[in-house]
Amino acid sequence: MRHPVDVHVGKRIRHRRWMIGTTQQQLAEKVGIKFQQIQKYETGMNRVSASRLWDISNALGVPISFFFEAMEAADAPAPAAREGGLPGDILSDREALELLRSYYAIPENQRRRLFDLARVLSDAA
Numbered sequence: 001m002r003h004p005v006d007v008h009v010g011k012r013i014r015h016r017r018w019m020i021g022t023t024q025q026q027l028a029e030k031v032g033i034k035f036q037q038i039q040k041y042e043t044g045m046n047r048v049s050a051s052r053l054w055d056i057s058n059a060l061g062v063p064i065s066f067f068f069e070a071m072e073a074a075d076a077p078a079p080a081a082r083e084g085g086l087p088g089d090i091l092s093d094r095e096a097l098e099l100l101r102s103y104y105a106i107p108e109n110q111r112r113r114l115f116d117l118a119r120v121l122s123d124a125a
Helices: 004-019 024-031 035-043 050-060 064-068 071-075 094-105 108-124
Strands: none
Touching: 004 035, 004 050, 004 064, 004 094, 024 035, 024 050, 050 064, 094 108
16 A cells, blocks of 8 residues: 555656656756656556655655655645646646746746736736
8 A cells, every 4th residue: 555655755756757847867867767667656556765765856856855745735635626727736637837947948938927817818818
């Protein structure tokens, strides 16, 4: 049976990997393991040891505490949808992460205009 902490840490590994645009294979190579092991960590099937978590945090450029952020909130039952129709854990949604990555790839002045447009459209809906 998977432990909730292992599942949470795995989700945070996947989340950070997606945010920086790294594949499981690339992360595995940086850490010195097989990509299948990264898959098992990300699903919570395998527990990440302290030394391996240290290696992963260095490879992903985050402090170890990153993997435990919002742990208390993860233990509480989350509603299926929150205010505005957003999923309970929006940062675990691949589409949302791809949208964020694409958004920040846009030059700042154009990004601001896109943000203003999105705000107007959401107010009109």
